[in-house]
Amino acid sequence: MQELGFTATIAAPFLAAKEQVTRALAAEGFGVLTHIDVTATLQAKLGEKMEPYEILGACNPALAHAALSVHRNIGLLLPCNVVLREVGEVTEVSIVNPRVMFGAVPDGARASLDGVVHEAHARLARVAAALKGEVDGGAAAG
Numbered sequence: 001m002q003e004l005g006f007t008a009t010i011a012a013p014f015l016a017a018k019e020q021v022t023r024a025l026a027a028e029g030f031g032v033l034t035h036i037d038v039t040a041t042l043q044a045k046l047g048e049k050m051e052p053y054e055i056l057g058a059c060n061p062a063l064a065h066a067a068l069s070v071h072r073n074i075g076l077l078l079p080c081n082v083v084l085r086e087v088g089e090v091t092e093v094s095i096v097n098p099r100v101m102f103g104a105v106p107d108g109a110r111a112s113l114d115g116v117v118h119e120a121h122a123r124l125a126r127v128a129a130a131l132k133g134e135v136d137g138g139a140a141a142g
Contacts, residue, residue: 003097004100005095006095006127008092009091009093010131014084017091017093018084020131021093024130025082027130030058030123031059032056032057033079034055035054035056035057036055036057037054038050038055039054051086051087052084052086055084057080059078060120060123067116070109070113070116071109074105077101077105080095082095082096095124095127097124102117
């Protein structure tokens, strides 16, 4: 079974980690199209409290266009979700694995999407690696 996503732990406060994630995504051609503040939503709608938890909807326009050109309903799987969650003094980042996400695509379109899925997977894996590198680099420098 494939992992649902890539993970990294950033030794930084939540907002600083969010900025690092946004920069790492941009370096791979992804912009953040959507932002869901799960913490605020649960508080406002249910009166429930939880740690800072946000979902960023990341999109690489060229990859999205290529996927939509193959199958118009692929928009149901876009954008790529990135979850940030405060865990004590660090921020946990989880990035969706496009191979798992696009596994829901009908067989007829799946082969045509292989290149797009491979490219998205490689780019998001590099985002996670860059985030881990910032943590390792920060720890080594300290």
